[in-house]
Amino acid sequence: MMSEKTKGQLLSEKLTYTKKNAYEKNPDEKDEIFSYCEEYKKYLDSGKTARSASREAVKMAQANGFKEYNFGANVKVGDKYYYVNRDRSLFLFIIGSENIEKGIRIIASHIDSPAIDIRANPVYEAGGMAFFRTHYYGGIKKYQWTAIPLALHGIITDKSGKKIDVCIGENDDDPIFYINDLLPHLAQEQCAKSLREGVDGEMLNIVLGSIPYDDEAVNEKIKLNVLAILNEKYGITEEDFLSAELTIVPALKAKDVGLDRSLIASYGHDDRVCAYPSLTALFSLQSPEHTVMAVLADKEETGSNGATGMKGSALDDIITDISVSMGKNERLVRANSMCLSADVCAAYDPNFANAFEKNNSAIVGCGIGLAKYTGARGKSDTNDATGEYTAKIARIFNENNVVWQTCEMGKIDFGGGGTVAKFIAERNIDTIDAGVPVISMHAPYELVSKADVYNMHKASKAFFESK
Numbered sequence: 001m002m003s004e005k006t007k008g009q010l011l012s013e014k015l016t017y018t019k020k021n022a023y024e025k026n027p028d029e030k031d032e033i034f035s036y037c038e039e040y041k042k043y044l045d046s047g048k049t050a051r052s053a054s055r056e057a058v059k060m061a062q063a064n065g066f067k068e069y070n071f072g073a074n075v076k077v078g079d080k081y082y083y084v085n086r087d088r089s090l091f092l093f094i095i096g097s098e099n100i101e102k103g104i105r106i107i108a109s110h111i112d113s114p115a116i117d118i119r120a121n122p123v124y125e126a127g128g129m130a131f132f133r134t135h136y137y138g139g140i141k142k143y144q145w146t147a148i149p150l151a152l153h154g155i156i157t158d159k160s161g162k163k164i165d166v167c168i169g170e171n172d173d174d175p176i177f178y179i180n181d182l183l184p185h186l187a188q189e190q191c192a193k194s195l196r197e198g199v200d201g202e203m204l205n206i207v208l209g210s211i212p213y214d215d216e217a218v219n220e221k222i223k224l225n226v227l228a229i230l231n232e233k234y235g236i237t238e239e240d241f242l243s244a245e246l247t248i249v250p251a252l253k254a255k256d257v258g259l260d261r262s263l264i265a266s267y268g269h270d271d272r273v274c275a276y277p278s279l280t281a282l283f284s285l286q287s288p289e290h291t292v293m294a295v296l297a298d299k300e301e302t303g304s305n306g307a308t309g310m311k312g313s314a315l316d317d318i319i320t321d322i323s324v325s326m327g328k329n330e331r332l333v334r335a336n337s338m339c340l341s342a343d344v345c346a347a348y349d350p351n352f353a354n355a356f357e358k359n360n361s362a363i364v365g366c367g368i369g370l371a372k373y374t375g376a377r378g379k380s381d382t383n384d385a386t387g388e389y390t391a392k393i394a395r396i397f398n399e400n401n402v403v404w405q406t407c408e409m410g411k412i413d414f415g416g417g418g419t420v421a422k423f424i425a426e427r428n429i430d431t432i433d434a435g436v437p438v439i440s441m442h443a444p445y446e447l448v449s450k451a452d453v454y455n456m457h458k459a460s461k462a463f464f465e466s467k
Contacts, residue, residue, distance in 0.1 A: 019366040022403040022451035023262075033454040036280075037264060040453055041254035043276050044266045045170075048249045049153050050088045050298045050308075053111040053272060057090055057279055057296060058082060064283040066092060071317070075325045078287065083318060085298075088112075089308040091318055092282055093293040101328050103336030104319070105292045105464050106429065107282075108310065108420050109275040109343060110300035113268040114138030114442050116145060116179075116204055118154075118246035123208070123238060125223040132206035134248065138301030142199040144443050146181035150206065154246035156236055164234050169251040176251045178207045206248055250444040262365070262450055269446040271300065273436045273453055274342035281460035291322075292464045300343075300420055310420040316427065331428075339431040340393070340463050341383070341421035342456070345369035345407045347437030347448075360408045362437035365449040367403030368456050370394065371433040374409055376416025383421035385432035393432055393463070400462035403455045407437065434459060 005013075023030060047053030061082045069081035075095050083091040090111075093104070115137045122132040136142065151169025158164060169176045181199070182190050190198050212221030213228060230236055236244075254266035278294040285292065299309030306312060319337075323330035348361035362369035372390050375382025397404045409416050425431040436456050439447035 017406075019363050019405045020403070021365045022367050022449075022455060023365070025403050026401065029451075029454065033450050034261070036454050036457060037450040039280075040273075040276050041264060041266070044254040044268055044272060047111070047272060048113075048151070048268055049115070049247055050110075050112040051155070051245075052153065053268075053275070054084060054088055054090045054296060057092070057111075057275075058084060060279055060283065061092055069093075069318075071321050073321075073325065075322055083314075085312075085314050086308050088298040089314065090296040091293060091314065092279070092296075093291060093318075093322075094282070094285060094288055095322070095326075096288045096291040098289045098291075099328070100291050100323065100326055101332040101336065103290065103338060104333060105288075105290045105466065106295060106337060106339040106424070107278040107293070107342050107460055107463065108295040108297060108339055108424055109278055109341075109435075110271045110297040110310075110420060111275050112138070112298050112301050113249075113270055113272070114140045114301055116140075116150075116206075116248040118152075118206075118241065118244065118248070120242045120244075121238075122241055123223055123226060125220045128222070129210045130208040130222045130226040132208060132248075133202075134204050134206060136201060136204060137247070139442055141195065141443070142201060142204060143181075143195060145204060146179045146199060148179075148444060149251040150177040150179065150248050151251035152177055152206075152246060153249055154244065156234060156240055156244040156246070158236060158240050158243075164236070166234065166246060177248060179204055180207065252445055257447060263447055264450060264453070265445050265447050267444055267446070269436070269438050269448050270344045270441055271342070271435070273344060273438070273448055274456055277453065277457035278342055278460045280457050281464055284461055285464060288464060289467075290464075297420055304420055304423055310423040315424070334428050337429045338389075338463075338466075339421075339424045339429050340460070341419045341424060341431050341433045342435055342460070343419040343421075343433060344435045344438045344441060344448075345371055345433070346409050346417075346441055347439045349439055355410050355414055357408070357411050360406065361410070362405055362407035364437055364439060364447075365451050366405045366437075368405070368434055368452060368459050369407030369437050370397070370404050371407050371409075371435075374416065374418050374421065374433055376409075376418075377413055380416075381418055381422070383419075383425040383431055383433070385421075385425075386430070389430045389432060393434070396462050396466045397459055400458065402459045402462055403451070404434070404459065 047056040066080040069083040079095045156164040213225040250267040257263035304310040373384040
């Protein structure tokens with residue numbers, strides 16, 4: 001028989017803030033959580049680059065009745081559109097029944113992830129092997145990319161302007177690619193270096209093959225054999241690499257982790273774990289009151305620069321175009337809009353506890369992390385959401401049974417990180433960061449909780465439908 005709670009216990013429940021595991025808070029959601037994440041894993045496996053993630057999202061949009069948007073279109077209430085920016089970033093929106101001057105509900109995430117790009121003049125021969133020279137993309141620990149199975153993704157635009165899709169290493173009968181590491185028996189000098197220095201950026205070279213071309217008159221026979229294989233398969237020459245966009249990613253599938261299968265390991269959780277829920281939430285809406293928009297941005301991992309990054313003008317151009325079409329004031333539309341910058345946060349890791357301040361860190365399985373600010377050290381280079389807007393978002397989550405928690409990016413003076421939030425806020429749009437906690441962020445194989453992924457979907461839907 002349970003005893004009645006004491007006055008102090010009741011007061012503690014009322015006054016104190018405690019993070020609670022999502023399965024304890026909503027025990028009836030387990031089947032729904034697991035079912036939702038099976039589809040999420042498929043999205044991860046099919047969208048390992050910004051280009052392929054955008055293409056998969058377009059397929060989903062078309063299946064849900066969205067049409068391609070062209071600037072100058074006459075939009076009306078109920079219209080569902082998607083706009084693809086240079087095959088990479090993506091904007092999807094539904095025109096709501098309310099006056100658009102009351103603002104748009106925007107969820108902005110990114111679909112690029114740390115990777116290893118192939119250089120413009122990449123092929124060389126050395127030590128009985130042929131290699132690609134590379135240039136890593138985004139913030140990585142370089143040593144993590146050695147001695148693991150890798151796949152090659154991207155496109156080559158040949159001299160005629162034809163685009164050639166490349167994907168090698170994902171099918172069971174495909175060869176994979178590989179970056180060498182040094183055997184421990186000879187690694188005394190390497191092991192004496194810091195982790196940052198143990199593998200240099202110029203050492204991240206991709207093994208392509210080791211069979212010489214059968215012609216004694218040729219120098220660099222192994223290189224020529226590799227080029228001959230590529231020419232036979234894709235019709236390209238060495239010069240075509242100049243206009244190629246080829247990326248090396250882990251040749252690993254998204255997999256359940258743990259005896260209870262409660263976690264997912266995958267490449268690219270950052271930030272497709274927030275992008276995918278924004279899509280499923282958007283597609284679940286029937287007749288939204290507000291105009292709603294999901295933004296899947298590119299180039300976040302390198303500073304959001306360029307035409308497909310969040311610093312570009314595409315978001316402004318679309319908002320302006322829609323406003324003009326409906327005869328509305330674009331400045332009012334922006335000023336009254338609200339945004340969730342849906343990006344991952346650092347999950348507390350007890351194996352590296354010294355890097356975190358536990359009370360202000362996200363805990364795996366306790367829902368999405370709501371971050372009033374990101375940045376580094378003295379909140380530099382951050383969007384710091386207003387207290388009023390933070391309270392509003394928290395209220396939306398609470399009213400819709402979203403499991404969420406407060407979070408920061410580790411200890412104050414340990415570093416930090418940023419998101420696209422500041423670039424959207426600079427457009428006079430209230431913005432706050434909210435995202436799924438990730439273990440081993442930016443590693444080739446990251447870890448998240450299924451419960452947190454599902455609560456990101458719930459949070460996105462609640463935000464889109466909020467008053």
